Amino acid sequence: MNDILVEVKDVKRYFPVNRGVIFLKRLGYIKAVDGLSFTIGKGETFGLVGESGCGKTTTAKLLLLLEKITGGTISFDGQDISKLSGSELKAYRSSVQAVFQDPYSSLSPRMRLGNIIAEPIIESKSLPQKAVKDRIAEVLNVVGLRHDAHELYPHELSGGQRQRVAVARALASNPKLIVLDEPVSALDVSIRAQIMNLLHDIQRKMGVTYLLIAHDLAVVKHMSKTIGVMYLGKMVEFAGSDELYFHPLHPYTQALLSAAMPSHPDDKREEIVLPGEVSTPFNPPPGCRLQSRCFNAKPICTAAEPELKEVSPGHFVSCHLY
Amino acid sequence: MTSTKVLEVKDLKTYFFTSRGVVKAVDGVSFELAEGETLGLVGESGCGKTITCQSVLRLVPAPAGRIVGGEIILEGENLLSKKEKEMAHIRGYKVSMILQDPMASLNPVLTIGAQVAEPIRIHQRLATRSVWEKVKEMLRLVRIPSPEVRMKEYPHQMSGGMRQRVVGAIMLSCQPRLLIADEPTTSLDVTIQAQYLKLLKELQAQQKFALIVVTHDLGIVAKICDRVAVMYAGKIVENGDVRDIFYHPAHPYTQALLGSLPKIFEREEQLMTIEGQPPELHALPQGCSFAPRCSVAQDLCRREYPPLSVLKEGHLVHCWLCASGKG
Numbered sequence: 001m002n003d004i005l006v007e008v009k010d011v012k013r014y015f016p017v018n019r020g021v022i023f024l025k026r027l028g029y030i031k032a033v034d035g036l037s038f039t040i041g042k043g044e045t046f047g048l049v050g051e052s053g054c055g056k057t058t059t060a061k062l063l064l065l066l067e068k069i070t071g072g073t074i075s076f077d078g079q080d081i082s083k084l085s086g087s088e089l090k091a092y093r094s095s096v097q098a099v100f101q102d103p104y105s106s107l108s109p110r111m112r113l114g115n116i117i118a119e120p121i122i123e124s125k126s127l128p129q130k131a132v133k134d135r136i137a138e139v140l141n142v143v144g145l146r147h148d149a150h151e152l153y154p155h156e157l158s159g160g161q162r163q164r165v166a167v168a169r170a171l172a173s174n175p176k177l178i179v180l181d182e183p184v185s186a187l188d189v190s191i192r193a194q195i196m197n198l199l200h201d202i203q204r205k206m207g208v209t210y211l212l213i214a215h216d217l218a219v220v221k222h223m224s225k226t227i228g229v230m231y232l233g234k235m236v237e238f239a240g241s242d243e244l245y246f247h248p249l250h251p252y253t254q255a256l257l258s259a260a261m262p263s264h265p266d267d268k269r270e271e272i273v274l275p276g277e278v279s280t281p282f283n284p285p286p287g288c289r290l291q292s293r294c295f296n297a298k299p300i301c302t303a304a305e306p307e308l309k310e311v312s313p314g315h316f317v318s319c320h321l322y
Numbered sequence: 323m324t325s326t327k328v329l330e331v332k333d334l335k336t337y338f339f340t341s342r343g344v345v346k347a348v349d350g351v352s353f354e355l356a357e358g359e360t361l362g363l364v365g366e367s368g369c370g371k372t373i374t375c376q377s378v379l380r381l382v383p384a385p386a387g388r389i390v391g392g393e394i395i396l397e398g399e400n401l402l403s404k405k406e407k408e409m410a411h412i413r414g415y416k417v418s419m420i421l422q423d424p425m426a427s428l429n430p431v432l433t434i435g436a437q438v439a440e441p442i443r444i445h446q447r448l449a450t451r452s453v454w455e456k457v458k459e460m461l462r463l464v465r466i467p468s469p470e471v472r473m474k475e476y477p478h479q480m481s482g483g484m485r486q487r488v489v490g491a492i493m494l495s496c497q498p499r500l501l502i503a504d505e506p507t508t509s510l511d512v513t514i515q516a517q518y519l520k521l522l523k524e525l526q527a528q529q530k531f532a533l534i535v536v537t538h539d540l541g542i543v544a545k546i547c548d549r550v551a552v553m554y555a556g557k558i559v560e561n562g563d564v565r566d567i568f569y570h571p572a573h574p575y576t577q578a579l580l581g582s583l584p585k586i587f588e589r590e591e592q593l594m595t596i597e598g599q600p601p602e603l604h605a606l607p608q609g610c611s612f613a614p615r616c617s618v619a620q621d622l623c624r625r626e627y628p629p630l631s632v633l634k635e636g637h638l639v640h641c642w643l644c645a646s647g648k649g
Contacts, residue, residue, distance in 0.1 A: 161599075188366040217512065219584055257586075260541070260586050261515075261544065263544065263583065263585040265544045273517060277484070278511070
């Protein structure tokens with residue numbers, strides 16, 4: 001299988017919780033990501049959905065090597081990313097880029113756009129100045145900004161234009177994978193569609209792979225080929241986007257989809273309301289993470305943790321019901 | 323219509339006088355709201371949604387901002403002719419407002435109970451014991467589990483969804499006639515958002531208050547609103563029944579907004595987009611402010627602001643395409 005770009009296998013990230021200063025007492029762990037597995041195919045978009053605190057962003061940070069992996073492996077193009085060093089690490093960093101939620105805080109206010117976009121190129125390889133300039137003009141063109149925009153400062157741009165710059169920066173070093181962490185949620189509705197179309201066009205033309213993290217289910221559905229649903233650090237369901245949205249199996253996925261806002265006033269769906277709120281990932285109890293809120297909980301759900309099973313081709317679910 | 327009119331806003335104008343010129347944040351906004359009705363005020367950031375609501379409460383940031391014209395009639399009384407002291411008695415009593423971020427609207431150093439009790443104490447002159455009874459009742463109403471315990475806690479001990487419900491309890495404690503919710507669920511998660519909107523609708527059915535929901539999320543509008551007012555650059559460009567707006571949008575801006583929304587159970591390749599950016603409010607173009615971004619704009623649109631056209635009972639639009647004799 002040569003068309004898999006990212007393979008995440010049983011990845012864990014625990015944050016220790018301690019009390020005391022010198023005589024540390026370990027109280028336990030916050031299991032932000034706990035045994036996560038998925039694969040992303042080349043040139044595809046993989047969407048991760050879930051509520052705040054479910055570990056979506058931690059997963060992104062693990063991929064970007066901004067967090068240390070506690071257990072498990074992430075391989076990128078066949079290489080284990082936690083074992084990279086030297087020039088390999090440098091090459092990895094330039095082939096994985098990110099676009100963040102808030103374009104007001106992700107661009108340095110004191111740098112000109114040209115320098116912002118050039119940074120990943122200069123960091124990854126030494127190019128003559130002319131080549132860097134050409135590349136800046138090229139990516140500015142790709143994201144639909146004027147070629148002389150490299151002279152400007154971020155404050156001279158609107159939110160949508162800033163997000164275009166963030167996309168341009170991510171594209172500059174010719175990456176294979178771009179992590180999109182809530183790329184449109186800080187933008188206005190009409191601008192949102194512009195950026196989503198732009199990302200779509202870029203993927204079609206350049207074949208980059210996206211890991212999309214968002215909480216807006218319609219946005220994720222629109223952009224992704226496969227979607228994984230996370231709950232408290234676990235992948236609860238994982239399937240092709242149409243399959244997942246039309247045949248959700250896991251109770252959490254069903255509840256999440258029923259809670260999505262309708263697209264028109266007569267779009268009435270059965271409402272599944274989960275009682276209570278997301279519990280904490282601090283020392284979670286054994287068994288299924290959803291047990292206390294699930295409408296279908298059985299005795300086995302508190303006793304054993306469900307495994308991720310393939311119930312139909314490409315559709316994985318982690319629930320004792322199946 | 324047999325239902326009573328709660329709020330009537332007529333030709334409201336709120337301007338900001340800044341060094342860069344006069345910013346017409348709200349420029350001739352009119353709408354009506356009946357008892358138990360929900361109005362969705364939709365538009366992009368900077369279109370004047372929030373300023374409209376602040377004007378209703380007369381909380382426009384002074385001295386730069388001033389209400390320069392129009393009328394705001396709440397149950398037959400013009401709020402713009404009230405003295406500040408009279409307004410203070412209306413805010414939180416007859417009209418309440420829920421803000422976007424519950425953490426910012428709750429005081430971190432006061433207990434939940436004290437904060438829910440405040441409007442009751444100020445507006446209702448009850449004995450201390452009945453105040454606390456009322457607090458408990460309100461917390462129970464918004465489904466805070468074990469209110470006796472929770473009312474002694476502080477905001478940081480609660481989750482985001484619970485905090486927003488506490489804000490709801492504060493705002494509804496005096497049974498207001500009008501509740502304004504400014505982006506009430508933006509900071510909440512999807513499932514919590516659904517819970518909260520459901521609760522809001524149930525409370526509205528019980529207490530019969532009129533509700534204005536300010537939002538940029540058309541999904542929320544589709545879910546809970548009866549009427550929709552679409553704002554663009556300080557003006558309401560289209561106003562109508564929620565079904566008219568969603569199924570027969572007349573204004574090109576409304577059409578584009580709806581087209582740019584990804585639909586959850588449909589598959590579409592390209593989304594409709596609106597080219598360009600919303601205009602700067604201190605340098606509005608002549609004529610229709612949407613004309614520079616409009617795909618069907620004509621010369622007339624760039625010269626004159628379109629008059630109000632009534633498409634049918636209760637469906638109003640400002641667009642030359644719909645003006646009589648033109649379209």
